[in-house]
Structures are given as structure tokens and as C-alpha cells.
Amino acid sequence: MTYPDIGHFVPRRREECGIFGIHGHPEAAKLTYFGLYALQHRGQESAGISVSDGCQVRDYKHMGLVSEVFKEEILKQLKGHLAIGHVRYSTTGSSLIANAQPFVVMHGGEYYAIAHNGNLVNAWNLRNELERRGSIFQSTMDTEVIVHLMAMNLGYGFEEALVKALGRVRGAYSIVMCSRNKLIGARDPKGFRPLCIGRLNDSYVLASETCALDLIEAAYVRDVEPGEIVVIDEHGLRSMKPFPVSRPAYCIFEFIYFARPDSSIFGQNVYLFRKRLGRLMAGENALTADITMPFPDSGNYAALGFAEASNIPLEMGIIRNHYVGRTFIQPTQAMRDFGVRIKLNPVRELLNGKRVIIVEDSIIRGTTTRTRINTIRDAGAKEVHMVVSCPPHRHPCPYGIDFSTKGELIAANHSVEQIRDFIGLDSLHYLSLEGLLKAAGTTTRNHNFCLACLTGDYPVPLEEVVRKDCFETF
Amino acid sequence: MTYPDIGHFVPRRREECGIFGIHGHPEAAKLTYFGLYALQHRGQESAGISVSDGCQVRDYKHMGLVSEVFKEEILKQLKGHLAIGHVRYSTTGSSLIANAQPFVVMHGGEYYAIAHNGNLVNAWNLRNELERRGSIFQSTMDTEVIVHLMAMNLGYGFEEALVKALGRVRGAYSIVMCSRNKLIGARDPKGFRPLCIGRLNDSYVLASETCALDLIEAAYVRDVEPGEIVVIDEHGLRSMKPFPVSRPAYCIFEFIYFARPDSSIFGQNVYLFRKRLGRLMAGENALTADITMPFPDSGNYAALGFAEASNIPLEMGIIRNHYVGRTFIQPTQAMRDFGVRIKLNPVRELLNGKRVIIVEDSIIRGTTTRTRINTIRDAGAKEVHMVVSCPPHRHPCPYGIDFSTKGELIAANHSVEQIRDFIGLDSLHYLSLEGLLKAAGTTTRNHNFCLACLTGDYPVPLEEVVRKDCFETF
Amino acid sequence: MTYPDIGHFVPRRREECGIFGIHGHPEAAKLTYFGLYALQHRGQESAGISVSDGCQVRDYKHMGLVSEVFKEEILKQLKGHLAIGHVRYSTTGSSLIANAQPFVVMHGGEYYAIAHNGNLVNAWNLRNELERRGSIFQSTMDTEVIVHLMAMNLGYGFEEALVKALGRVRGAYSIVMCSRNKLIGARDPKGFRPLCIGRLNDSYVLASETCALDLIEAAYVRDVEPGEIVVIDEHGLRSMKPFPVSRPAYCIFEFIYFARPDSSIFGQNVYLFRKRLGRLMAGENALTADITMPFPDSGNYAALGFAEASNIPLEMGIIRNHYVGRTFIQPTQAMRDFGVRIKLNPVRELLNGKRVIIVEDSIIRGTTTRTRINTIRDAGAKEVHMVVSCPPHRHPCPYGIDFSTKGELIAANHSVEQIRDFIGLDSLHYLSLEGLLKAAGTTTRNHNFCLACLTGDYPVPLEEVVRKDCFETF
Amino acid sequence: MTYPDIGHFVPRRREECGIFGIHGHPEAAKLTYFGLYALQHRGQESAGISVSDGCQVRDYKHMGLVSEVFKEEILKQLKGHLAIGHVRYSTTGSSLIANAQPFVVMHGGEYYAIAHNGNLVNAWNLRNELERRGSIFQSTMDTEVIVHLMAMNLGYGFEEALVKALGRVRGAYSIVMCSRNKLIGARDPKGFRPLCIGRLNDSYVLASETCALDLIEAAYVRDVEPGEIVVIDEHGLRSMKPFPVSRPAYCIFEFIYFARPDSSIFGQNVYLFRKRLGRLMAGENALTADITMPFPDSGNYAALGFAEASNIPLEMGIIRNHYVGRTFIQPTQAMRDFGVRIKLNPVRELLNGKRVIIVEDSIIRGTTTRTRINTIRDAGAKEVHMVVSCPPHRHPCPYGIDFSTKGELIAANHSVEQIRDFIGLDSLHYLSLEGLLKAAGTTTRNHNFCLACLTGDYPVPLEEVVRKDCFETF
Numbered sequence A, B, C, D: 001m002t003y004p005d006i007g008h009f010v011p012r013r014r015e016e017c018g019i020f021g022i023h024g025h026p027e028a029a030k031l032t033y034f035g036l037y038a039l040q041h042r043g044q045e046s047a048g049i050s051v052s053d054g055c056q057v058r059d060y061k062h063m064g065l066v067s068e069v070f071k072e073e074i075l076k077q078l079k080g081h082l083a084i085g086h087v088r089y090s091t092t093g094s095s096l097i098a099n100a101q102p103f104v105v106m107h108g109g110e111y112y113a114i115a116h117n118g119n120l121v122n123a124w125n126l127r128n129e130l131e132r133r134g135s136i137f138q139s140t141m142d143t144e145v146i147v148h149l150m151a152m153n154l155g156y157g158f159e160e161a162l163v164k165a166l167g168r169v170r171g172a173y174s175i176v177m178c179s180r181n182k183l184i185g186a187r188d189p190k191g192f193r194p195l196c197i198g199r200l201n202d203s204y205v206l207a208s209e210t211c212a213l214d215l216i217e218a219a220y221v222r223d224v225e226p227g228e229i230v231v232i233d234e235h236g237l238r239s240m241k242p243f244p245v246s247r248p249a250y251c252i253f254e255f256i257y258f259a260r261p262d263s264s265i266f267g268q269n270v271y272l273f274r275k276r277l278g279r280l281m282a283g284e285n286a287l288t289a290d291i292t293m294p295f296p297d298s299g300n301y302a303a304l305g306f307a308e309a310s311n312i313p314l315e316m317g318i319i320r321n322h323y324v325g326r327t328f329i330q331p332t333q334a335m336r337d338f339g340v341r342i343k344l345n346p347v348r349e350l351l352n353g354k355r356v357i358i359v360e361d362s363i364i365r366g367t368t369t370r371t372r373i374n375t376i377r378d379a380g381a382k383e384v385h386m387v388v389s390c391p392p393h394r395h396p397c398p399y400g401i402d403f404s405t406k407g408e409l410i411a412a413n414h415s416v417e418q419i420r421d422f423i424g425l426d427s428l429h430y431l432s433l434e435g436l437l438k439a440a441g442t443t444t445r446n447h448n449f450c451l452a453c454l455t456g457d458y459p460v461p462l463e464e465v466v467r468k469d470c471f472e473t474f
């Protein structure tokens, strides 16, 4: 393991993750495996499961996809009726197995396992405070801060300690946690990240998205509410709401891109939401062309709506390769745009000579889009226009979605015309903020969404990281 | 390794494969890697590359996907300007690494590597004959028969020996082969399987499908013709046509299902062919429904054509999971239809209460289709109809496509009504043979296709396997 | 990972280990690798190295032998001029990678890596106290207690914090530790375990035994003294002696069996010590026989002394297999005494009809010795006598040598006659305590040794483990 | 796999190997595993087992030690009552898994597995002849020639075919072979390599050395005689002696160095043979010194004899490390003689100021001996003399022992004085040829040994390799 150079010693930020928990099922680990399988898109870097049989706690976590990490013989050893699981995504090189989740500690004769989706804005300051009191951290994860805050307060009992710990952290979190006998779910007061409750016969299930319930054939019960803590044990499910109520801030980007189309989150189906985005784009822009086509698969659903509303016929003008994995061998020098072409190959016979409208979900840095447009032009397209199903991304996200830093967001310091030219389009059309909220069935006034990456209006203030002190002691 | 019990000792039959070769490129192995990557759908069981630097020959082959088998450090060791590669699919349990290709032999101070797509109908009889003469076989592959036949005739020179060997075998084969200095491509006189020639600067390329040329940015030159042998060396490409000319028998199933939509084979683009199938199905059947939807992805292209021609709106009513690999952990007893749902999850909010037309490429055994229809009904669809883009599959294929035995083809001994009821459809509509050939721009009279699995009319007669003699000697 | 059931949750005890450290060498990790290689006999279960380049800290540890754990490419990544290493032995099933050493923590912007040989007698009580204050432990190792005690006191500066931490622990410890810039060595006030200082050009080296200095061609400087802490940085070596001086208690069993014969520890060469034991045994017992033979290799050196002094010729009557690894495939039912015979095979032609004296270092449980004697008799030996180079082992060791529990020590509750009969000997002769100390050049009065396992006289009192409280809180 | 460059395309020569076979035991593979374990010293590069249950044949072979290659779960799959096994040693870089044994072929509905120890002198010529007839070889092993020769003659029946095949090959071979129902053992007419027959209840066992019988508790029956073929099946053991009888040529070097000391081969125990060599050396040379010491372990047994006869006391002045594996990480530049010191570490306190006589079995290239003597001198030895337990090695071995080529044998072109100076000795004394044969109980006149590497007198003439033809055809 390589530990970071002190000069760059920053706890990791902005982690996209998927979480799952189940209580009261004899095959808890296996169902968690399938739950994570369904949530794989929320994190492809590592996967982990912790399971309790009421006495022993076992866990297994490793870098890789769920299907790579867990094999039959490993699942067999993860015996117990209570399990939580986690898939994790990271974009930086410092991705460590030590930072894989669930995070398990043994303390005072009990075990605690915790899995976390979101990002805390005051983790670094809390960590410094705790280290000065003598706490020793094993990882650079926000999650561990919550556990240490709990350990300080376990004298008050487990649930009170959890409430006290969550009372100190600020930012976005959806959490599943287990001790030897209890399953806990919690969501921050703003409800940035989704977390839902399902039921499978006598078992309770917690999951980031409903597609995980579908796969294991659990029935959707309700969402864990913003600011709610649910405690599940042999007596059933109890709810606590220890924090003051405020207006929610559901992440709109979960709808636009991140969640699975067959999931329902924040009370709505994702596929139908995206199709509405497509129809609204057609309404906002009157374009002429021979064919409509998505960049598959993220653009598919808006493209269906757009084609329907605009009457410009839909074609699958670019084919998504079935076998695209996560790593590639470096192509030879001469092979331009290779990384793009191996994933998406244009159908030359179809595109040649055509005027094309591309439907894209969003543009973050613009570089991938640019090379994709290149291959479309190489295939002979005569005109290439693009419609994007949300307003420009101009601001970084501190609540758990990694767009990379502000400097990399192309819209942060370029006009729409500049972006159009950079990408090499004949025209470029973003959906308006009003259109986006209309698709959500609400308005710019009354909505319950976080729109910070589009508007710069942050629902939870960012906290100054006091970095100096880490050099003081030595 | 486990060698088969003598009682069941049968050479493997019906292998679907992808082949690739390149001559005259300093990074021959790397380009072969990318070529195989593009041909991955033709075989997911094993992958192999043989490379020659004019003196040493090196190869590497293993069970697994191309991206699993080859890593940067392995490719680096495969130095040379001349390479061939192979991906292989097998459905039986006896899949052996010894049967992976390319097959390499050293003989008389020379090396020969060979990779093969297709199936010979007289392999078993030739093998018995060769063994009686003292030949020792290393594998159970058809390919090895060709090599032994060559070895017997090498006194006549290499090319003459190859012609003599191919003159003895009957059935379907597309072959790439290399010695230390030459790249050879060959296709059986009927041309069952595709094989095309490309050009990348000064290099010649051979590949099963044009999508492999696209990925490495090679230009398509022409197909290797049925019955043609091409020999490529530092002097360029020479063609031989040593066998009598007859009417070709291109495998129609490559168009219907097997080839990639972005490829062109037998002179036509696959995507556009399939879209025509969809339009023709709409013409043959006047159906009423709320939505058209494919089973993605094989049904997508015909569905586009069908929706356009029928004016019944297209929806992606079932979502194909991005992370579906090849093996799954066994689900719990209670999880019905799991294998289907993990790959294709229906969008309940979309399907609920709808009349649905499913577009499917073909029906082989019917069991998978049946469970898929089940999940569509569970999601609330009110009516479910199906259109299939070819006539019923009633006969086994001896030329390299593994449909399993005749007994497993549902249409072999069931009427369309029986199939409809078995699958659980409200109605079922196969495309006519005329429609199929019309999409191909030809007629039942004049066509150049093999249709044996649909009509029972076999272009090359099957050969009786004389099994008794294997017990005689001992 | 499986965490222990709470009912059996006991920190691991009695670990035999080897430790090594080096400061100021550009290939610190590589030299640590060789140092550990030479110390492999002190621990075969896991191996680990931590290295610092003054800024980043890297470590790698795994289950297995040094040569299995570290490969060239791993060593290459362990860059830095300062390194410590550890090999660890454990006899219980609960051996965990989480318990491998060195143990690394990052705290307050600094890293601390620590490797430990020995056993603390008050670790469990200290741990309970720390957990009640909010500390979270990652492992069940004694070592971690020291680190947490330090973390509580880092406000006083690093060295003061270490002194305060070591001031609280009791028992046996030899420690090497590093921060990003300093190498520390420490030995408990009784000096139970060896630890020496060497010099290689401008680098300082710390090692459990001198054989590690020999292999890397470092010169022996002196031992770290009992109760001494040495701090090595770019300014050289500083010594601290913060604890009250008392009479040392060097582990006599390191001489008898554990240390390598080519090492010098506690000021004496092990080989010559053992040879003196052999001569003294011949003096204490006048025996008649045809041949003297050791159980190789532990008995070799005493056997040389015995044969010389008794004039009974030495033979290698039993051959030690060169390829004996750590695990065996279970032999078939019918193969008696297999585990013994695979390691030591008697030379039948030599032993047949002979009167034999076996020289053994010590007898712990007696079962292995018994089966070895069996095979000697099977080979035809007429009489079998045994001399043992120390008094009977009657008491368990709480200072880091794992003899297993008192109940398993055959001499704890059997007379010499009973042991002789159990093992199946014609006669059995233990060396006297006086003889043992005479070989050490001292007497029962004036010696500086721990003899607790032989006499029951414990130099540091054992501490009652208050186990009840781990059930109180929950 | 890398196939050799044609310019260097030479079948491998001089392979030291161990072979084992068992018929009629329900755990045939497990007993073969243990047999190979005992024969590990005869080949450490690869290990393989083939097993038959009378119907299916299974095998497993891999690079590595027996204990690395075979794990419980693999052995479990190797079901059957009939098994053969092989361990193989090779010194060249071109060691290939394709060359691992047993070599298995399926031919005419039967399986043949063969394992071979020795080297054929006419393999290359036979191979060329067979290839010209159309045979295709899979490997570069001599063994495969035998199999192809058999395949040509299987029309005459299996045993006749084997006799015909062995009648064509010349050189050294001890062979075990199995078909689905028969176990065969064969030894060349000169009997260069050992092969013995054992009995374990109702099972027959074949093994290179008796130590393999000891380990599985089989009783020694007799040796397979030179020129004998034994066929073992359910009817028992039958013997054939189809070849003309001639004077045997047992490899003397098996006694001097290669075989295990606890084995008996060619009718004598190895340990006692070596001890006699030591006594005879003392008789031939009257030397004065303080201590006698071997280079362990190969010198141990002669050293015991020498010390006894010369009355110069024996010491283990150099300690053999227990953990020396086969590969090492490259030491740092500055570490001289490292490869030697890691295996054998001198005991400085013992050697300092002493006059030492080293007992060595043989000197091949002299380089290792030279560096060992260096470390003895570094440890302070005042005088260093050496006695060697055989005459100088001046000639290469074409019968299966790899001394490397003639050019590398130091005695081939250096006088004893030159060797003494090269190694850095005060004096050097080889045993005479008379002495060597006297230890064997025979004389230079009447012996049955091969002494070719010592005398240049080759019992089977070497065959000119006609290399030209491999370039002719192409």
C-alpha cells in the first residue's frame, strides 16, 4: 500500500457509491450480492459485503466489479441473516483497498459495519479534532469520521451515539450500517442521495435505487426520508427523526444521468423523466434533420422523446460494443480516437450523407463528446447538431458526484458558442432550467432539488478546510 | 486435463469462431488483439494469437475474453510483423485449452499456425484414416486434420500441400494461417462463413467481419472469394482458385443474428439488412398495439424498421444491463426467472396496462423467450404479440453454428400455434422465406444463400461417421 | 475476513517474530528483504516491509514466506532510504492478514510503522481502558496498544510519547519503529528477546539476530541494551534509558533451540553454546552405544559435542529432506507416521542392529519425538537412548515463545520415566540446570537469564485478564 | 509459448528426471504424489501425474515443485487405480510446459502416457526421419520419438509396437508408461539410470530410487534389469527381455552425488558408499589440520568417513539455510558472493584461525566452490585444503546428466594445480579411479559402471546429428 505524501494528504472527496442492506433473511449475503449487482453502475471500483450471524461478523471486500469480487465459495462463507453491501467509484489514482467499504470496527466487544454514499463537507475538520484527542484513523474515508464520533459517545448507548455522531457531520450522506443484530439506514436532512426501503417476505431491505429491489423481487415500501434514521431488528422497523426539518435538495443529476432508467428515485421513474426531457427539448428547439440518434445508452431515452415530438426518425447510428470493459491496452500511436471507437462504432452505411441530430444527456468536460462527433463526421455525416438534456454544468459538486474540479467543466468558462466550436458541431442546444424542472413536474420556485452544479446555489455551505495545522506538530 | 472416456470420444462439432490475420506491420500482435476485440461476439470462450518475427514463432492462448486473456506485458512479448488470431465459442462441457486456437505445429524445421472458423463434415473419417497411417493427434479439432493432411504432402512444397489438404476436406471453413513468413487466407468453395481482406498502409489484413477493419482503421478491399486461397508475403498478395466453381451458400443466419450490425458481410451492411427485415414484417402483418419494443440488442434494428413501417411507437421497454458477464452465482431458490431479469429488466411504469409488440430476431429453443415474456406480463403488459425476423428454425446446422441438436429446436416438431402457446403470447408471426430473401435483394430462385436450418436443404451433404472402427484395433 | 465470535474474543498471545530495520541506505527495502530472509526461522506465517522516502510511506505485507511474499516488482515499488520489516509466526487458526506487521498508522499528518517481537502481559487490560476512552482498534495485536498509548501523548512530542507509552506496558518486547525520518529500536527492561545494532557503511541496522547482519555484510556494533531506546536519524544514533535498571532475563530457549546456530545473541555464539551443551551431557551421563546421532538439524551441534566427549562415533542416521515445506497433502489412511517420515527418513542399512544414542535439543509435547523413535526402531535399531540438551519444560512462556498451554507440556505432569516410556526409549537423560548454566558460563546464582519455562520462576509477573467487562456495555 | 528460432532448433538434451508408477491402488494419484515428493531432488522444474480409471485418462502437469504443482483439490480429480508420474529438471532457458511429462497421446481410441528419465543419442535423426514420413511432433522431447515409433507399429499390437520402438532408439532410458489398463516399466540395455520395483499389498510400484518406496511403505522387490520390459496389469507382472544382453553401464555419478543418501541403487546403499569414499580419501592422502568439514549436505557423508579415518575432528563449519528456495531477488551490487552466502553461512567464531579440510563430492565448473572458499577465508580460516570424492570430471555426459558442455568442465583443460589456484586452496586432492571403484567393491577391470565423464570411454557411441536437412525442404 502506498500512503500519500504529506503535502498532498487530503481525504478523498466526492465518491459515487451504491449501498444495500437486508435484515432477517437466511441468505442475506447472497441477496446483498444481487442487490449490489443491480447497483453496479453506482460504483465499479470496489465491492464489499459484511454479514452477521448474530455472533460472528464476517466481511469480504476487494477492488473490482461485484461479479469479479464475489465467487460462490466466498459467498458461502459469508453466513448470516443480516448483511450490508457497498459498491464504490473513484476517479483518482489513490484508490486504495483500505478505502473499500463496508468499514468494520470491533469496539468494546461489539462490531460495527458501515457503508456510505455521499460526501461530508466538514470531514477534514472533524478528523483533525478527533486526532488531537488521540483517535487513530485507518483510512481517508469520511465514513470513518462518523464511526469515531460514535465511539466517543457509546457510553450513551448505540442509537444515541449514532444520533450524536450524525448531528456533528454536515453534507450529503445515505448510510446503511449494522451491528451484530441491527440494521440501520440513515439519510442526511437534505436527502441529496436516494435510499429506499423494500420488503421481501419477512425481511426488510434498504437500497440506493429500486432496481435493486426489482432484481431480488422485493416490493418497494417507501423511501427513507431526508433526516430519518430507521432501525431494523427482530422487532421490526423503528423510525427516528432527530434533526430539524428543512427543504430537501434531491440531486437532479441522478435523474439526468446517474441513476438507472428502470429505477424510480425521489418518487419518479427515471426512464419516463428522461423521455419527458427529450420531448421538452424538441419543444424548445425547432430543428431540421434526416435522423435523430442518441449516444447510447445514456442518450437513448431522451432521444426517444425527442424523435417522437420532433418527428425526425430515430436511428441507432452508433453501436455500443457489448464487451467494453474498464481497461484497455494502449492502442498504437497511429490509432486516433481509439478509446471512443472501441466503445461506440458508427454505422457508416447509415450516416453517410445524412443531417444528424445527436441527443446527449449532459456535457461535462466536452473532450469525449468532441472525439465522438469526430467519428460521426468521419463516417460521412453532412450536418451534426446536438441537443443536451440539461443546462450547462458550471459548478463543482461537493455532495458526492465527481465531475472533477471546476477548472475542468467546459461550461464554467466557455460560452455555448465556444463549446459548440470546440466540439465541432453545426449547432448546440441545451435544455433550459425551466424545461428541466418542468420535466420534474415542478418549477424554479417550488422545487425540492439540488441544482448547485447548474446554478452555483449550494444548499449546504462548503466548509473551509483548515489545512495548516497538519504541519504544526512536527 | 481430462481426456474423454472412449465411449464418448467424438471430435467437437459446430464451432462459432472469429479469425484475424495481419502481415507486414511492426505491431502485428497488438493489431490482432484489437481485431479480436472487435470480433469478440463470434467467440467468448477462448482467445489466442500467434506471431512470427520471421524467425521465432510465439503464441499465447487461454480460456476467457480477449481483454482477460491478453495483458500489456503478454502482448509486448509477442514480437513480430506477422500474426494471426482466433476467438472461439463452445457450448459443451468438454471445452479444453488444448482445443484453443491458433493451432501451432513445428514440422521439418518450419512452424505452421492455423485458425479456423466453420465445421468440416468429413473430419472424423479423415482422422481415422490418418491415425491408421501412424499420425498422432493432439486435439479433437477439425483444424488438426487439415494440418496432418498438409504434413503428408509437404514434399510437394507448402502451397501445393495446402491445396492437396483442402482438396480432401468437405464442409464450411474460413481459415487464416501463417508460416514464418507468409500469411494465408482460405475460404471453402461454398463460402459459408465470411472472410474479408483489408489494407492498412502497407499491411494486408484478413478478418471475419469488417467491424474488425473499422476498429484498426484499415480500409476494406474485398472479400476472400468462395474457394479462393490468398497468399500474402513480402511480394504482396497472390490468389489461387484451385477448386471447381459452384453456387455459393452464404450463411443467412450471419445476417439475421450472428454478425455485428455495424459490419458488412457477403457484400451488404448488417444493420440495414435487419431494418429491412423489420419493415417487411410490418408489411406481412397488420397488427394493432400501443408500443413496439425489441428484446435488446439483437431485436433493435428490426424493431426500428417495424416501428417506422407500422407507425406503432418504439419504446425501450426492457433495459439491457451493462454489466452482464458470462457467469452468475446461482440465485436463491425463490428467485424465479432470475437469469433473464439480471440481463433484461422491464420498465414497469412504461409497460403497465399496455398492448405490446415484441420484435425478436429468431426463436431457437423458445425457453429464454418464454421467461422474458413472463417478466413482461409481470410488469403489467395487457397484450403481448411477437414478430420474428425469419422463418422457423427446423433443422440443425452442420456448418459451424451451434443451435444444439434437432431435438432442441422448438420449431422442429411444434406448430406456430404450439410455439405461441408455449411462449405465452397473444399472437406470433414469423417472417416468410420470401420476405427474408427480399430483404437480401434476391428471391427463392436465384439466391446465393445457405438456408438449410430453415428449409432442410443442405448445400454440402453430411457424411456418415463410421464410428465402429475405433474399437477394432484393441 | 472473519472476526471472532465475542465469546472467544481474546487478543492473540505468544508470538515468535523476527524484526529488522535500516536507516540511510538507498536500497533500504531490498536490504530489509535480505535481513528478513536471514530471520525467516523466527516467523514463517507472514512477512512485511514498510519503507519511507522521507515523504511518502509505502508498505507491503502478506501471509507466506519472505521469498513468497516479496517479488522483484514489489520491492522496486518500495522506494526509500528508511525501512523496517517483520516476520511473524503463529500457531492458532485465527491468523489474520490484519494481524501481519509492520503496523502502520497515519496520525496528525505523520506516519508511524512499528514491528514487534515479544508478548505484553498487560495488553488486554490496557486495550479495555483505551476503548472506554473512545479509541478504535484495527487488530488484536499487542503492538496496536503501544501505538494508541503514543497517540494519546503526541502533544508532548514523539519521543516523549514513546517513552510514556512504553512506560505503561509490561512484558517482553523488542521493537523497531519508523516515522518518515527516524528509525527507532527499543528493548524491554528485562531484555527477554535479542536485538542488535549493526553498521553498513553510513547506514545503521537493527536486527533480531546477527545472522541478518552477516548476510547483508553489515558489521556487528553492539546489542540494544535492556531498557534502552535508540533513535536513528540523519544526525546519527542517540540512546535513551528512561526506565529503572533491573537484572536482565535473557530467554535461555533462544540458545537451546530458537536462534540460528550461526548467530551470536546475548553476547555468545549459538553453535558453540550448543556444542558445549553436548559435551556437558556426555559428562553427566556415561552411556554405551554403537553410534551417536542427532535429530537434524536442531540436534546437530549438541551431537557433535556429545560424540567428541563420549567417543561414540557420530552418524547422520536420519536424513532431513531438502524439500519439506509447510503444508502437506493428507496421506492415505494406511500411511503411519507419515508426517515424520517425509521430513526425516532413517537410513535402514546404517541403523539395522545398532545401539543408538539420539541427541535432541528439547522435548515439548513428546508426540513428534515418539513417532520419530518409532521409525528408528522400524529401521532395525536394537537399543535407542536419548539425551536432551536442557532440563524438562514444565511451565508455559508468557514472553513470546509459543509452547502451547501448560496442559500440553509433557513434563508438566509426567516423570522422566513416564516420558521415557511414552516416547518408547531404552533410557532418557535430561541435562541439569547447573549444566545448562555452566554452558552459558554462569551459575544458578549469578545468571542473567529467564528460566521460567524450566523453573516456574517468572521474572515479570503475569497480569490477571479482567474479561468480564467486555460483556457489560451491551 | 515461444518456439525456438530455427537456427537454434535442437531437441533438448541431458535431462535429469525422476519417474514413478503404480498399478492396482484406489489412491494411485496420491501415492504417485508422495513418490514424486521423495524423488523431488531428481527434478525441480516441473511435475506431472497421469492417471487412468480404466476408461477415462486424466493428467495434470505444471512448472514447479511437486508440492507447489499438486494441491488436494487437483489430486481429488485425478481418480483411478493406475498412475504414472514424473519430475523434471532442466538447466536451459527454453524450458517449456509443453515439454513437461508425462506425455499423453490419444491414438486409435486408446491413450498412452509415458514418463522418461535419460537421454537418447539418436533422437534427432529419428525425428527427422519420422517428420519426413508425415509425423507431426508436439514437443522437443526424446520421449515423443518413442511414441511416434510406436504409433507406426500399433498394427502389430501394443507390446510388439513398444519392443519395435525401443529397438530403434539408442542411449539411456528408464521409462514408465501406461495405457488405460497396463503399467509398463522399461530400462535400456546398459541400465544407465536406476529403476526399481516395489510392492504395496496388492499393488506394484515402479520408482527411480528406493527412497520413494520407503515413503509410501512399499517393500523393495528388485530392480528392473538392464534391457528388461515389465508389463503390469490385473494378471500381475510379466517380464520381457527382447534385446541382446551386454555388459551394464550403471552411472557412477548417481552414487557420487545425484541419488539420495537414504536410497539404494544398483544394489548398494548410497550413504554407506559415500562414507567409504571418505575413508578411502583419508587413506590416499595424509593431511594435517584442525577440523574436517563438509560443504553440506552433499559432502556430509564422505566427511563422516574422512573424519573417522583421519582422526581430524568433524565440525559443521558452514550452516545450510533451511529456507533456500530456487529463485532469489537480485542482491545489491555491493553484496559479493551473495548467492553462496544465502545458502551456506560460515560460523565465524568456529573457523577463525583454524586449518580446515573441506570435503566435497565433485567439482564441475569450480566457480561455486571458489566463492564458497572465499567466504571460508573471510571468516578467518588460516589454511584451507580440499578433498574431492571422485577423479576430475573431464568429459560431458550424453546419457542424461547435465554438466553443461565440455568447455565448462574446469578439469577438461586445467591441471589439478591450476584448479587449486583458481579455487584458492592451499591444497587439492582428488580420489583416484581405483579408489572410486574400490568403494564400489570392484576394480577398473571388472566393473559394471559408466565412467565416461571421468575417463572419456563412452559405453554407447554418440550419433552424428545430421542438421543440414532441416534447411533443405524450405
Ligand SMILES: Nc1ncnc2c1ncn2[C@@H]1O[C@H](COP(=O)(O)OP(=O)(O)O)[C@@H](O)[C@H]1O
Residues within 6 Å of the ligand: A319, A320, A321, A322, A323, B040, B041, B256, B257, B258, B259, B260, B261, B295, B296, B297, B298, B299, B320
Ligand atoms: N460487440 C458488439 N457490439 C454491438 N452489437 C453486437 C456486438 N456483438 C454482437 N452484437 C449484436 O448483438 C446481438 C446480440 O445481442 P443480444 O440480443 O443482447 O444477445 P443475445 O440475443 O445473444 O442474448 C446480435 O444481433 C449481434 O448482431
Ligand SMILES: Nc1ncnc2c1ncn2[C@@H]1O[C@H](COP(=O)(O)OP(=O)(O)O)[C@@H](O)[C@H]1O
Residues within 6 Å of the ligand: A040, A041, A256, A257, A258, A259, A260, A261, A295, A296, A297, A298, A299, A320, B319, B320, B321, B322, B323
Ligand atoms: N446496469 C445498467 N443497465 C442499464 N442501464 C444502465 C445501467 N447502469 C447505468 N445505466 C444507464 O446507462 C447510462 C450510462 O451509459 P452510457 O451512456 O453507455 O455510459 P457513459 O455515458 O457513462 O459512457 C446512464 O444513463 C444510466 O442511467
Ligand SMILES: Nc1ncnc2c1ncn2[C@@H]1O[C@H](COP(=O)(O)OP(=O)(O)O)[C@@H](O)[C@H]1O
Residues within 6 Å of the ligand: C319, C320, C321, C322, C323, D040, D041, D256, D257, D258, D259, D260, D261, D295, D296, D297, D298, D299, D320
Ligand atoms: N530430498 C533430499 N533429502 C536429503 N538429501 C537429499 C535430498 N535430495 C538430494 N539429497 C542429497 O543432497 C545432496 C545435494 O545437496 P546440496 O549439497 O545441499 O546441494 P548442491 O550440492 O546441489 O548445491 C546430494 O548429494 C543428494 O544426495
Ligand SMILES: Nc1ncnc2c1ncn2[C@@H]1O[C@H](COP(=O)(O)OP(=O)(O)O)[C@@H](O)[C@H]1O
Residues within 6 Å of the ligand: C040, C041, C256, C257, C258, C259, C260, C261, C295, C296, C297, C298, C299, C320, D319, D320, D321, D322, D323
Ligand atoms: N535458516 C536456518 N538455517 C539453518 N539453521 C536454522 C535455520 N533456521 C533455524 N535453524 C536452526 O535449525 C533448528 C531447527 O531445525 P529442525 O530441527 O530441522 O526443525 P524443528 O526442530 O523445528 O523441526 C534450530 O535449532 C535452529 O537453530
Ligand code: SF4
Residues within 6 Å of the ligand: A192, A250, A251, A252, A253, A254, A396, A397, A398, A399, A400, A401, A450, A451, A452, A453, A454
Ligand atoms: S451539485 Fe449537482 S451533482 Fe451535486 S448533488 Fe447537486 S445536483 Fe447533484
Ligand code: SF4
Residues within 6 Å of the ligand: B192, B250, B251, B252, B253, B254, B396, B397, B398, B399, B400, B401, B450, B451, B452, B453, B454
Ligand atoms: S444451416 Fe443455417 S446457420 Fe448453418 S450455415 Fe446454413 S444458414 Fe447458416
Ligand code: SF4
Residues within 6 Å of the ligand: C192, C250, C251, C252, C253, C254, C396, C397, C398, C399, C400, C401, C450, C451, C452, C453, C454
Ligand atoms: S519462559 Fe522460557 S521460552 Fe519464555 S522467555 Fe523465559 S526462557 Fe524463554
Ligand code: SF4
Residues within 6 Å of the ligand: D192, D250, D251, D252, D253, D254, D396, D397, D398, D399, D400, D401, D450, D451, D452, D453, D454
Ligand atoms: S557419463 Fe558420467 S554422468 Fe553420464 S552416465 Fe556416465 S557416469 Fe553417469
Ligand SMILES: [Mg+2]
Residues within 6 Å of the ligand: A295, A296, A297, A298, A299
Ligand atoms: Mg453516455
Ligand SMILES: [Mg+2]
Residues within 6 Å of the ligand: B295, B296, B297, B298, B299
Ligand atoms: Mg437477443
Ligand SMILES: [Mg+2]
Residues within 6 Å of the ligand: C295, C296, C297, C298, C299
Ligand atoms: Mg528439531
Ligand SMILES: [Mg+2]
Residues within 6 Å of the ligand: D295, D296, D297, D298, D299
Ligand atoms: Mg553440494
